[in-house]
Amino acid sequence: MDQVESVRDFNRYYTRRLGVLTDRYLGQARPLSEARLLFEIGDRGDVRDLRVRLGLDSGYLSRLLRSLERQGLVRTRAHPDDGRVRIAELTEAGRRERAELDTRSRAGIGELLERLSAGQRRELIDAQRRIRRLLRLAAVTVRPVDAGAADARRCLRAYAGELRERFPEGYDDTALVDPAELTGDAGVLLVAYEEDRPVGCGAWRRLAADVAEIRHLWVAGPARGLGLGRRLLEELEAHASGHAVTTLRLGTHTALTEAIALYRSSGYRPIPPYDSSPYHQLSFAKRLAGPDVSWAG
Amino acid sequence: MDQVESVRDFNRYYTRRLGVLTDRYLGQARPLSEARLLFEIGDRGDVRDLRVRLGLDSGYLSRLLRSLERQGLVRTRAHPDDGRVRIAELTEAGRRERAELDTRSRAGIGELLERLSAGQRRELIDAQRRIRRLLRLAAVTVRPVDAGAADARRCLRAYAGELRERFPEGYDDTALVDPAELTGDAGVLLVAYEEDRPVGCGAWRRLAADVAEIRHLWVAGPARGLGLGRRLLEELEAHASGHAVTTLRLGTHTALTEAIALYRSSGYRPIPPYDSSPYHQLSFAKRLAGPDVSWAG
DNA sequence: CCGAATCTCTGACCTGAGTCAGGTATCGGC
DNA sequence: GCCGATACCTGACTCAGGTCAGAGATTCGG
Numbered sequence: 085m086d087q088v089e090s091v092r093d094f095n096r097y098y099t100r101r102l103g104v105l106t107d108r109y110l111g112q113a114r115p116l117s118e119a120r121l122l123f124e125i126g127d128r129g130d131v132r133d134l135r136v137r138l139g140l141d142s143g144y145l146s147r148l149l150r151s152l153e154r155q156g157l158v159r160t161r162a163h164p165d166d167g168r169v170r171i172a173e174l175t176e177a178g179r180r181e182r183a184e185l186d187t188r189s190r191a192g193i194g195e196l197l198e199r200l201s202a203g204q205r206r207e208l209i210d211a212q213r214r215i216r217r218l219l220r221l222a223a224v225t226v227r228p229v230d231a232g233a234a235d236a237r238r239c240l241r242a243y244a245g246e247l248r249e250r251f252p253e254g255y256d257d258t259a260l261v262d263p264a265e266l267t268g269d270a271g272v273l274l275v276a277y278e279e280d281r282p283v284g285c286g287a288w289r290r291l292a293a294d295v296a297e298i299r300h301l302w303v304a305g306p307a308r309g310l311g312l313g314r315r316l317l318e319e320l321e322a323h324a325s326g327h328a329v330t331t332l333r334l335g336t337h338t339a340l341t342e343a344i345a346l347y348r349s350s351g352y353r354p355i356p357p358y359d360s361s362p363y364h365q366l367s368f369a370k371r372l373a374g375p376d377v378s379w380a381g
Numbered sequence: 382m383d384q385v386e387s388v389r390d391f392n393r394y395y396t397r398r399l400g401v402l403t404d405r406y407l408g409q410a411r412p413l414s415e416a417r418l419l420f421e422i423g424d425r426g427d428v429r430d431l432r433v434r435l436g437l438d439s440g441y442l443s444r445l446l447r448s449l450e451r452q453g454l455v456r457t458r459a460h461p462d463d464g465r466v467r468i469a470e471l472t473e474a475g476r477r478e479r480a481e482l483d484t485r486s487r488a489g490i491g492e493l494l495e496r497l498s499a500g501q502r503r504e505l506i507d508a509q510r511r512i513r514r515l516l517r518l519a520a521v522t523v524r525p526v527d528a529g530a531a532d533a534r535r536c537l538r539a540y541a542g543e544l545r546e547r548f549p550e551g552y553d554d555t556a557l558v559d560p561a562e563l564t565g566d567a568g569v570l571l572v573a574y575e576e577d578r579p580v581g582c583g584a585w586r587r588l589a590a591d592v593a594e595i596r597h598l599w600v601a602g603p604a605r606g607l608g609l610g611r612r613l614l615e616e617l618e619a620h621a622s623g624h625a626v627t628t629l630r631l632g633t634h635t636a637l638t639e640a641i642a643l644y645r646s647s648g649y650r651p652i653p654p655y656d657s658s659p660y661h662q663l664s665f666a667k668r669l670a671g672p673d674v675s676w677a678g
Numbered sequence: 679c680c681g682a683a684t685c686t687c688t689g690a691c692c693t694g695a696g697t698c699a700g701g702t703a704t705c706g707g708c
Numbered sequence: 709g710c711c712g713a714t715a716c717c718t719g720a721c722t723c724a725g726g727t728c729a730g731a732g733a734t735t736c737g738g
Contacts, residue, residue, distance in 0.1 A: 087506055088490045094509040095399055095490075101516055102392055115724060132685065144726055146687050168685040168734045193385045193392075199519040204608075208515045209384055211508040212391040218505045219398055222496040311501075412694060429715065441696055443717050465704045465715040684735075692727075698720085705714075 114185070121148055122157065122182045128173035130163055157181055220278065221310040226319050229275040231263035231287070236273055239285040243302040250339050251363065259363060261299050265289050269327055271296065274319055276303075276312055283307035286316040288324045288332065296324050297358075298334040301343065313346050325372045332372060335364025402489045411482070418445055419454065419479045425470035427460055454478055517575065518607045523616050526572040528560035528584070533570050536582040540599035547636050548660065556660060558596050562586050566624055568593065571616055573600075573609055580604035583613040585621045585629065593621050594655075595631040598640065610643050622669045629669060632661025 117140075124138055135145050149172055152158040157178035163169035174182065197205050229236045240260055247255035266273045266287050276284035284303040288296045298320060303312045324332060334352065336343055344366065352368035414437075421435055432442050446469055449455040454475035460466035471479065494502050526533045537557055544552035563570045563584055573581035583598040595617060600609045621629060631649065633640055641663065649665035 087494060087502055088487050090506050091490045091494065091509065092486065094513055097513055097516075098395065099399065101520070102396065117725065135685095141725095141727060142686065143688075143728080150687085166685085166735070170686065189389060190385050193388050196516075196519045197384060197388065199521075200515060204515055204518070205384055207511060209387050211511040211515075212388065214504060214508040215512070216391055216394055218497060218501055218508075219394075219493075221501070222493045223398070224496075414695065432715090437695095438697060439716065440698080440718075447717085463705070463715085467716065680738090682736085682738105684733100686731105686733085688729105688731080690728085693725090695722100695724085697722075699718105700720105701716100701718080703714100703716080705712105707712095708710090 114181075118148060118152060119185055121145075121152065122174070122178065122185065125158065125172050125174055125178075127179070128171055131160070131170045131172055134172065152178070217310055220307075221312065221315070224276050224278045224283065224307075224310070224312060224315070226274050226276045226316060228272050228323070229285075231261075231266040231273040235275055235282045236263075236285065239275060239282050239302060240300060242304065243285070243300055246302070247337075247363070251337055252339070253362075255363070259361060261287060261289055272320075272323055272327075273300075274316060274323065276307075276316055278307060284312050284316055286320050288320050288329070290327075290329070291333065291358075294328060294330040296327075296329040296332055298332055301334075313343070314350065317346065317350055321370075321372055330372050331369060333358050333367065333369045335359065335361055335367045337363050338365045402493070411478075414445060415449060416482055418442075418449065419471070419475065419482065422455065422469050422471055422475075424476070425468055428457070428467045428469055431469065449475070514607055517604075518609065518612070521573050521575045521580065521604075521607070521609060521612070523571050523573045523613060525569050525620070526582075528558075528563040528570040532572055532579045533560075533582065536572060536579050536599060536601075537597060539601065540582070540597055543599070544634075544660070548634055549636070550659075552660065556658060558584060558586055569617075569620055569624075570597075571613060571620065573604075573613055575604060581609050581613055583617050585617050585626070587624075587626070588630065588655075591625060591627045593624075593626040593629055595629055598631075610640070611647065614643065614647055618667075618669055627669050628666060630655050630664065630666045632656065632658055632664045634660050635662045 120138065121134070124134055131145065131149070134140075135142055138145070140148075149158060149160060153160065157175060158172050159175050160170050160172045163171055197208075200208065231237075231240075244255055244257050244260060261271075263273075265271055266289060269290065271287060271289035273285060273287040275282050282304075284307060286301040287299045289299055290296045298317070301313060301316060301320075303310075303316070321332060332352075333355065334347065335357070336347065338344075347368050350370070352370045355367050355369045357364060357367050358369075417435065418431070421431055428442065428446070431437075432439055435442070437445075446455060446457060450457065454472060455469050456472050457467050457469045460468050494505075497505065528534075528537075541552055541554050541557060558568075560570075562568055563586060566587065568584060568586035570582060570584040572579050579601075581600040581604060584596045585593045586596055587593045595614070598610060598613060598617075600607075600613070618629060629649075630652065631644065632654070633644065635641075644665050647667070649667045652664050652666045654661060654664050655666075
């Protein structure tokens with residue numbers, strides 16, 4: 085069986101098993117969308133927000149809320165600052181109901197886990213962690229973005245903020261590269277998106293005819309551990325390679341230990357300092373294989 | 382986060398990701414139940430069978446078939462041997478449609494896999510295999526069954542048939558234990574069920590006040606590799622232990638290499654032959670820890 | 679202060695999915 | 709050849725889930 089077929093097969097099996105579980109433990113009495121809404125409201129939530137998060141039609145959501153209100157599970161009131169927006173909050177009964185649903189769902193999973201040994205349970209959870217990491221990584225798309233655009237600036241601001249925290253000497257924003265230097269043949273800024281949210285970036289900037297430097301490689305906190313840094317680095321190399329760059333340099337700070345490990349394991353070798361940036365305590369370089377190299381394998 | 386929460390979290394993530402995929406690649410134009418039916422019919426299938434496999438109401442299934450027939454995707458005719466049963470088969474257009482759905486679904490998964498490296502793909506598939514194995518194992522329930530009941534006899538017949546194949550000298554059914562000896566304090570037959578289908582069995586039979594023997598430990602072909610043999614053995618030990626048995630013996634055939642490995646790794650030690658069965662080329666024994674031992678951890 | 683935009687709500691409508699109660703044809707056993 | 713069981717079909721119904729068009733309240737920008 086090929087890989088695609090194997091994944092499809094797993095999907096079929098998993099959804100079927102999951103269906104049985106949720107049918108038995110959650111789907112009693114209450115429609116699924118109401119149950120989901122109860123969870124999503126949390127203790128309170130404004131309706132506009134709920135609509136976006138659950139992706140529901142405003143009319144439909146309104147009706148669902150009305151239904152929960154009739155059942156005494158939810159109360160709504162106007163937003164204090166914006167009279168158009170309404171706030172939904174769970175009543176005491178609503179909180180009990182949600183806790184009940186929660187307990188039932190936990191019980192279903194708990195029963196399932198009980199039939200496994202401790203080692204098997206750990207194996208299950210570990211395998212789920214791996215799958216999730218890989219699926220998240222596969223969901224991330226990386227594309228060039230104008231360095232002055234909103235998403236790009238948000239990434240760079242987050243990057244700078246983090247360096248300010250991590251460097252004992254702080255970080256001065258003026259060390260950021262000028263957006264104008266990352267266009268056309270002069271360089272590029274790549275932004276990684278997970279479900280339309282920017283979760284990482286990286287740039288290369290030309291230093292000479294066939295030499296460029298990697299700058300501002302950054303991955304947002306919640307997206308770390310996916311292997312996204314490596315992927316960004318690889319995409320930057322491929323992109324630079326396609327613009328006649330044969331040597332990549334970069335400078336980094338001794339405080340950034342994960343980054344240093346990444347560079348080393350990606351084939352970057354230490355070199356003497358190539359510029360005077362105070363943040364470049366260590367410098368590295370790598371010779372690229374050529375524009376037709378396939379890094380995706 | 383505790384284990385139950387971790388599993389729930391994975392379920393939520395996975396169904397959401399899966400939902401996006403199937404929405405985008407399968408849910409176009411054709412209702413899900415029709416699509417599923419197209420797949421399930423295969424090239425042909427009798428309606429009775431489809432009803433059971435898909436778990437549908439007969440009226441509903443009939444209507445679905447009528448709809449597919451109107452669309453020219455399915456043809457039905459009477460069963461040659463039984464005029465009550467109808468046979469559904471795909472027309473040329475139906476086969477094209479199914480192939481189209483298949484391609485689209487494959488494409489979705491394929492795109493996802495493409496964004497991973499070869500090693501990551503392998504890791505994903507391996508993790509899915511593990512999860513599936515563990516979930517199947519967790520879905521299996523083991524319970525005592527009267528050795529004369531239909532399910533029990535089916536298992537024992539399958540067990541005997543397999544030994545007949547695997548032993549060079551064949552196997553004589555009269556060597557099977559007498560059902561009457563597996564009741565009350567004299568012994569028990571446990572049957573393992575996966576979703577209501579019997580997929581394995583095992584028995585213990587009393588030989589003396591505190592001695593019993595394990596007999597007829599068997600796992601159906603499709604359920605092998607789940608660790609079900611070990612689980613049956615453990616449940617037999619616990620059950621025997623609860624009936625004042627302190628020593629378990631068993632005899633086995635040199636041809637049953639997996640079984641021998643299982644016994645050895647479960648704490649059974651070789652002993653001289655304790656009976657004259659021609660099939661007991663090797664004999665083992667194990668001392669049980671006591672009736673209150675917890676084997677489930 | 680006006681007009682456009684935003685937010686919620688209501689009513690009308692639709693589809694998919696499925697249940698339930700019969701009815702008809704056929705079969706298997708006697 | 710009759711009777712009960714089996715397999716199917718039809719019609720009537722329910723429910724969840726969701727879309728669409730507008731109305732009414734409120735806010736925002738100029």
